[in-house]
Amino acid sequence: MISELRAKSQITIPKDLVDKLGLSEGDKLEIYEKDGIICIMPVVVYPKKYLDELREEIEITRLKVASGELHMFDNIDAVFEKLEEN
Structure with a gap:
């Protein structure tokens, strides 16, 4: 799947991935780089x-x-x- 980098460094995560991972608007995602690869991982934040x-x-x-x-x-x-x- 290919996504395009938009204004303000925004990208769209393809709907089938959003559905597969059970993501919803407002979910937190950790974004990091490893060996030249951009990784995006859902996270949960606790008090x-x-x-x-x-x-x-x-x-x-x-x-x-x-x-x-x-x-x-x-x-x-x-x-x-x-x-x-x-």
């Missing part, structure tokens, strides 16, 4: 407070796993095996 709370929750979970208080499973079969033990 910093939410990310800080998520980091804290992940750290608490990591500590619980390390202490043995919380068990991690490699696959769903292991979950069912553990449930059948009880």
Whole structure:
């Protein structure tokens, strides 16, 4: 697909790509260059407070796993095996 660079450095993303990726007006896109190629990637932006709370929750979970208080499973079969033990 070929798009044309327009005034104010604007381009149009072809509709079939917009539909395939489920993009909507107002979605955020990261644009970067890598080895001479322009890359466009959909992104989601979260408030910093939410990310800080998520980091804290992940750290608490990591500590619980390390202490043995919380068990991690490699696959769903292991979950069912553990449930059948009880």
